[in-house]
Amino acid sequence: MKEKNPWHTPVTIIITVIGVIAIVALVTVAVLQNRPLAQKYKYGIVLDAGSSHTALYIYEWPAEKDNNTGRVEQTHSCKVKGPGISSYASAPSRAGESLRDCMQEAKLRVPGKRHLETPLYLGATAGMRLLNIENSSASDVVFHAVEEALQKSPFSFQGARILSGQEEGAFGWVTVNYLDDRLKQGLETTGALDLGGASTQISFVSDNFDGSESPENAVAFRLYGNDYNLYTHSFLCYGKDQALRMVLAQQTQSGPGTILDPCFHPGYNETKNYSVLYDSPCVSDRKPQGAPATFTHLGKGNFSQCLDVVKSIFNFTYCRYSQCSFNGVFQPLLQGPFGAFSAYYFVMNFLNLTDTSIPLDTVRKKLTSYCSTPWDQIKQQHPDVKVKYLAEYCFSGTYILTLLTEGYNFTSESYPNIKFIKKIKGSDAGWTLGYMLNLTNMIPAEAPDSPPLPHAGYVSIVTVIAILLFVLFILSLRPLWPRCSKQPQII
Incomplete structure (x- = not known):
């Protein structure tokens, strides 16, 4: 078997x-x-409503936070077509409509399941500050139109408001230091120099400043478990666009029919309207009586004379503190490196002067040569640049140099401590990231998967x-x- x-x-x-x-x-x-495990991300959207234009920034950060502060990174930016929202005072509904295209981009960039919980903020800066001073009811109507448009978005709209100059400067400082990882590592901080169209800000930490001499210039921050006592000041009307108005107002006080402007290139010739020039709270009280409707703006292209004209809009004689920058504003001694962004970068980059290892005397010589270049030659060399912007670079470069050296007291020795920056690690330098970073302290963290x-x-x-x-x-x-x-x- x-x-x-x-x-x-x-x-x-x-x-x-x-x-x-x-x-x-x-x-x-x-x-x-x-x-x-899939990383959970949160999102935030900030609209920067500046004096000359509005920009939208999208930020994301891991839902689990470091020391109660989210690690925020910029993932997208969108420049709104048209001027800043303050320009729509006579047609406020267009202010809201202008945001539509960028908001549509945001809907595509932020995951749909995160739309309802994504906070959306709009912060308006110096342009709306000026409109609010000039006509507060017009400012309110513009904000209402903007809020009405943003409330229709799928995001969690948290409101639109005017940032104070102090906030704008302080959040710009946070941005620069956050992107350089100085806050997380407790390193020496970098000062922030911000130049817009209607205002300019300076912010830095100084060992000689405890806030007692000028409390209105003191801001305290706690980020990544560290405390920072910051000096910051914003000069309204000293953005480059409003500064140019003040310089032109200085030269047209007698109501002439023609001015020969040393801050514009030889051969420059434009007819300009007196009422448009003086249509700003920064200069409206200086409008000459009996002036003609227009004046002819001619260029002379003389850097040294342009310096004198630019200096005339600063007051360096009055100071009731131990030390001042200009216009009687307290400023402690400059300390540490500085990052200069926004218009600082764009102007100096165009002029090939972002390298601060170039001695100040050489910078002045380069500006002297540039300003004296005939206007026709300048237009031939830069055919793709809008004529309005191209015409102003001589003035803007001279103004920046004067603001830094005469206004903020940078010397030949400290000028190399400035670094002109546009982006840091893929994020735009400016107040919006600092604003978003600070706001994440108020957004609850999620438990990780x-x-x-x-x-x-x-x-x-x-x-x-x-x-x-x-x-x-x-x-x-x-x-x-x-x-x-x-x-x-x-x-």
């Missing part, structure tokens, strides 16, 4: 099936438990399956047991 194969018995088959199931279960548990099983449970299951497989392995050797027992013994 044929001997039955012990490997084909029902018990052996059952053991084999159980073993395969156990192995599959062990592999499945291990894969699920150790798979990479966790593995399906707690660690102890995972270890227990793996151990039980491993023991089961071992037992099954021993049982699977059962057909060999009788043979081993029947081996002849040697006596």
Whole structure:
């Protein structure tokens, strides 16, 4: 009679099936438990409503925060077509409509499941500050139109408001230092120099400033577990566009029909309207009586004379503090490196003067040469630049140099401490990232995704399956047991 194969018995088959199931279960548990966890991200949107234009920035950060401060990174920016919202005072509904295209981009960039929880903020700066001073009711109507448009978005709209100059300067300082990882690592901080169209800000930490001499210029921050006492001041009307108005107002006080402007290139010739020039709170009280409707603006292209005209809009004689910058404003001694951004960067980059290792005397010589270049030649060299902007670079470069050296007291020794910057690690330099970073302290952190099983449970299951497989392995050797027992013994 044929001997039955012990490997084909029902018990052996059952053991084999159980073993395969156990192995599959062990592999499945291990894969699920150790798979990479998807990172949760939060999003925030900030609209920077400046004097000359509006820009939208999208930020994201991991839902789990470091020391209660989210690690914020810029993922997208969108420049709104048209001028700043303050320019729509006579047609406020267009202020809201102008934001539509960028808001549509934001809807596509932020994951749909995050729309409802993504905060949306609009901060208006010096342009709206001036409009609010000039006509507060017009300012309110513009804001109402903007808010109405933003409330229709799928995001969590948190309101639109005018930032104070102090806030604008302080959040710009946060941005520069955050992007350089100086806050997280507790390193020496970098000062911030911001130049817009209607205002300019200077912010830095000084060992000689405790806020007692000028409390209105003191701001305290707590970020990444560290405390910072910051000096900051914003000069309204000293952005480059309003500064140009003040310089032109200085030259048209007598209401002439023609001015020969040393801050514009030789051969420059434009007819300009007196009412447009003086249509700003920065100069409106200086409009000459009995002036003609227009004046002819001619360029002379003389850097040294331009310096004198630019200096005339600063007051360096009055100071009731131990030390001042200009216009009687307290400023402690400059300390540490500085990052200069916004119009500082764009103007100096155009003039090829962003390298601050170039001595100040050489910078002055380069500006002297540039300003004296005939207007026709300048237009031929830069055919792609809008004529309005191109015409103003001589003035803007001279103004920046005067503001830094005469206004803020940078010297030949400290000027190299300035770094002109546009972006840092992919994020635009400006107040918006600092604003978003500060706001994340008020947004609750989410718990990170966790593995399906707690660690102890995972270890227990793996151990039980491993023991089961071992037992099954021993049982699977059962057909060999009788043979081993029947081996002849040697006596």
